Amino acid sequence: MTTRVTADTTIGPDEWDDRDLDGETFRRVRFVDLDMMEMADDGTTFEECTFSNVRFNVSVHADAAFVACTFGSCSFFDAAFNGCKLTGSTFSGCTYGLLKVDGGDWSFTSLAGADLRGSTFDGVRLREADLSGADLTGATLRRCDLGGAALRRADLTSCDLRGSDLSTLDPSAVTLRDATVDPHQATIIVTSLGLQVLP
Structure with a gap:
């Protein structure tokens, strides 16, 4: 499992390699105009991050944490969050068709x-x-x-x-x-x- 930490930066389409996420940590990172469709996320931590126009469609998140994050104009069609922590996060202008949340806080x-x-x-x-x-x-x-x-x-x-x-x-x-x-x-x-x- 990777333990790479990314902090205080902006990640756009040119910096994103469509990888799955496994145990990484992102702090105060701004994600802009990204395609995270069908992404598998196992145990990744996002702290005080901002997601703007990010597509999470059909993605699966297990035991991940999105603490005090902001989601603006994001899409969560058929996304699944299993045992995830999203305490203190804010959603605005997002779409959620068939969102599935199983357990978590x-x-x-x-x-x-x-x-x-x-x-x-x-x-x-x-x-x-x-x-x-x-x-x-x-x-x-x-x-x-x-x-x-x-x-x-x-x-x-x-x-x-x-x-x-x-x-x-x-x-x-x-x-x-x-x-x-x-x-x-x-x-x-x-x-x-x-x-x-x-x-």
Whole structure:
């Protein structure tokens, strides 16, 4: 496994060799106009990096870390993040069709207003993540820790929420039409609406 560290530089198309990434570390690096499609990323660390117009389509990231990174106008179509850490990262103007996230820590991430329709988050820590105004129509949020997450104006139509922490969800501030919840979550939602559950 390589341990090469790259810091405080800009990497554009001329500096990128379409390689897969294995255990490298990038600090405060700016990635611009890159094609990372179908890239395999095993255990790479990105700290305070900026990604501008980078295509992550069909890429697979395992046990990687994107800490306090900024993603602008990037594409994540059919990308997979398995056991990855994205704490404190910010996404803006990105596309996410069929994004798949399995496990990992996405706490304090900002996905405000993101179009996450059809995306899958399974067993992901999303504590205090900003999902306000996000479109999660038909998405899956199974077994996720959503404690303290901002969900105001989020569209959860037909979203599978089973097993996720909805203790801080305000059902009056989101769209829940046809969403799927388990019995425990149903009780939490009903109680949040000021109703009593009696036998």
